Amino acid sequence: MARILSILVGLFFTVALAWSFGLGFYTWATDPAAPTAEHEFHLHPKEVAFASDGAFGKFDKQQLQRGFQVYKEVCSACHSLNHVAFRDLAQLGYSEGQVKAIAAGFQVPGVDPTTGEANLRPGLPTDYFPKPFANDVAARAANNNAVPPDLSLMTKARHEGPAYVYSLLTGFQAQPAELLKEFPDSKTPNGLHYNPYFANLNLAMAPPLTGDGQVEYGPGNPKPTVDQMSKDVSAFLIWTAEPSLDKRKQTGLAVTLFLLFATVLGYMAYRNIWAGKKH
């Protein structure tokens, strides 16, 4: 009886699935989904290497400082860095005095001590990076109805984040003729910019790094080509998303070595205890 009941319940689910499968298969075979421009022209991020890659990789602090410079001089006009405080910049190798000077170079929201009214004051190391727009409405109004996303976690918030940021920055180009030929309706709308590394191919951000030397690097640094600046700012954003990366890998090495040692000892103890006991 239980057996018959179970087979009946089984048939209920399997027949329902077969029904869904059959109709789905019919639709798929007779009326396949039309290809889309996104599906055919979207590209995976480019291959790019960073000093922090791999199990033993560490941040290149010189590169992080260059990346910070690119963020400060270019990206920060539109993109916030909400989770990073000026004090964190000490990790990039800046001295206490330099951190204070960098912070003082930013105007942050404050309160006038005499009138109590909101004002702007020079930043302190304990302050966080100020937001470029007062709110999302202001951000939309200034950016063709798109809100520039916060960059603090950007390299963790996209698949293959660091390579994605680098590819996006270096991937602006004219819309390919084949795309327009195949999808005449998919012309990049006015005010948007074609970039095959962006999920839906057209984004509101204009190419931010347009010419070599746009940011002036100090002596002893590589030439600030668009490619170099893109790499540097991507490296900087790896750091903003994961400041503990170096410490994490160092800790991991110590922990894993200790565990290997302990496990070998444990295995030897196990062999010793079970010696002579067939199992």
Added chain:
Amino acid sequence: MSFPWANEYKPSHPFMQWMDDRLPLPRLVFNSVGAGYPVPRNLNYFWNFGFLAALCLIVQIVTGIVMAMHYAANTAVAFDTIEMTVRDVNWGWMMRYAHANGASMFFIVIYVHIFRGFYYGSYKAPREMVWLLGVVIFLLMMATAFMGYVLPWGQMSFWGAKVITGLFGAIPFVGEPLQQWLLGGFAPDNAALNRFFSLHYLLPFVILGVVILHIWALHIPGSSNPTGVEVKAESDTVPFYPYYVAKDGWFIGVFAIVFSLMLFYFPNSLGHPDNYIPANPMSTPAHIVPEWYFWPFYAILRAFTQDFFFIPAKLMGVLAMFGAILVWFFLPWLDKSPVRSGSYRPLYKKFFWFGLIPAMAVLFYCGGAAAAEPYVMISQLAALYYFAHFLIVLPIVSAIEKPLPLPYSITESVLGTDEAAQLAPSGSV
């Protein structure tokens, strides 16, 4: 209960004697995971995963309590408090990654533990209660993990919560009011986040309670073993301490190495990048997917794309998703074969390795893939086999299958001979 030859607890120190007369807690430990618990000598490494699961639960509770010290369940700041923990709390990044990856490790361990049970028939008499409590633990784990994933209030947290709580809306008549009552609103918001946090803190301790019942129920008949032949004599067993303490002990090392490689070198590989974007109810992610450990059941939910007679497709999906786990409760009565171990069941073994395992693997893959063809069709076939396996194949196989001859005893299976077997009438098991 235990076997008559189990070592007896004999406190030697006067304090332990005093304690034993008043609160025999050391005796309980001795009889549960000490020298007083005889265990089959032939357990293979799949039997280590129960101990590992208990360890995972403890890791989650400890790291979770620390995370809760720095977390605020408020939609305005929840995301920021987690980032603050990671950036500014000493070793906060490690706690966070240990808790998030610890959940994944817990599910890896528990899936191995459950499928060990499927293969070796661990659910059969006299261990039905162990099995039923185990399924309860699994359901509680899923609820806890789901609510925990909502707490960071990232994009996937919000949209995952919206999809999963939306499932209650599929229930006829009472669905929508029920959904609003559960959420405390029309969509996941502050009220939902608060109650999820409350429950996420509560449920692990409920799990701990059910785990104690699970282990208690296990200790009545004692552990099963790879032959499925019950323990007959002292030569079949070894005391848990030191034998299995040593075996579990070194294997914990292996587990810890895998865990630490995940935690320190690939901490985000099992998470979805969208959860590093703060929740935004106005922007739907391109693909809403739950955490990987829900993928098989998510694939089953999405496999029902057509209304079935008068039952809407969504309701069918919800029924099937819950049914896919609830069917495990009936396993002891669906599989009536008197032989426990799959090793002695040629037909069952084939359906296990070439049916259930591939179907489960496909469901895992499709559950994480986009809801597009051909993944939906593939998942429909896999889900079809999944239900057929438990509800049609098992009852029929257990009726028609001719099992292989079983060894007389565990001792015989290990040593090739058992003195007691010579004395027993031939063919008796």
